[in-house]
Amino acid sequence: MTDHAKQAEGSAGDPIVLIVDDDPSMRRALTNLFQSVGLKVEAFSSAAEILEAKPPAVPSCLVLDIRLPGASGLDLQADLAKANIHTPIIFITGHGDIPMTVRAMKSGAVDFLTKPVRDQDMLDAVQAAIERDRKRRDAEKSISGVRSRFEGLTARERDVLALVASGLMNKQVAAELGLAEITVKIYRGQIMRKMGAKSLADLVRMTDALGIPRNRGHLQT
Amino acid sequence: MTDHAKQAEGSAGDPIVLIVDDDPSMRRALTNLFQSVGLKVEAFSSAAEILEAKPPAVPSCLVLDIRLPGASGLDLQADLAKANIHTPIIFITGHGDIPMTVRAMKSGAVDFLTKPVRDQDMLDAVQAAIERDRKRRDAEKSISGVRSRFEGLTARERDVLALVASGLMNKQVAAELGLAEITVKIYRGQIMRKMGAKSLADLVRMTDALGIPRNRGHLQT
DNA sequence: CTACGGCACAAACCTACGTATAGCTCGCAC
């Protein structure tokens, strides 16, 4: 409740803007723009370069010229998605067309700006993108602990967890798995302990966050 | 498990494509195209017209020329959003620009096609849009029953529900609300009955679906 | 005034949950 400082430190820690543009003057202009509002910047001149760099550990976004030497901006977007890197992307283009724009936006781009780009538009877009990334990271972090604890469960404990979280009583779980009720109770206790759940409600929310399928679970209309 | 037919009947019931275009020949061409693949069609010539019509009760999508007499396609999109109508929109345009495209896509459009539109592109977009609407309707329907049952709870029952769903024991709920434990138990039973929940897990999921705030509830990392 | 519904509580009773202690088998690593 009172650890705001710690939490902000953990999930923020100075956002960074990543720029990919083959035009040195553009890189310089963008770098200056972002630094003028106190943002950290890292600039690259090609898609290959940024793919070699390690993905940032802080809230960040990508400012990407759609026309790049070698792989285009859209290709890079696809590559990053394939590599499970979800840094929000802002495209800039001098002569883009509508199909290209649609494709980029459908693939999750946060914005698509046309040159000449107004400084304020760019800053607004970057602000929104970083905010989005921060939220995504927070959400990711909040379930990563749950996920790792789940990994620590034995196979049988997971079986029991799935059925308990779907609302079955211990005796029903036992019948379903061919066990004695007492066995289920013991596993159940171990599950609560290992998962760090302080109540059944906690446990249910954890399993839902993990996307564990419910063997029996209905919210009937 | 075996009621595919029933379910399809309940949530589908023949999708419909709504067309808004001031060009009669375009309306005719699109109408023919969609009817050729067995889709129902309703065509309008202006934004005002479709706003007067009642929103469809079946999975549907909107095919919208961005340039319309009176209110533009983007205006109509905003009006529909304001009216809480979430029919997916596919834009078509003869001379749209990129900022317009970005604005439409950010506002939730499923696609943005440029004239001349290839039939297959249009059909693909419509298919995707209708599928999206079908999913949205299914989700909406599945919580509407829960929501209406929640409306039937008394003020006190809602208090108890919030605390129970956040994982507190009856005695803790009682202390929090200044009640006797037995009173909480009785309310709890009434809640389960009124909400149609067969287990605490059910109840927790319902409250989460309803977005009921948790007075005490932590998924600590 | 009377009836009704919401709110609150109590005693009694039953079921479900949870833990502790103890004991068993099996497979695997040392």
Next chain:
DNA sequence: GTGCGAGCTATACGTAGGTTTGTGCCGTAG
């Protein structure tokens, strides 16, 4: 083999959850 952990069970005991039946107060709609 010895030890270890997973898996499984039993007895016993205490706590939490849940229903029934009955009581009473309050406000309001008829």
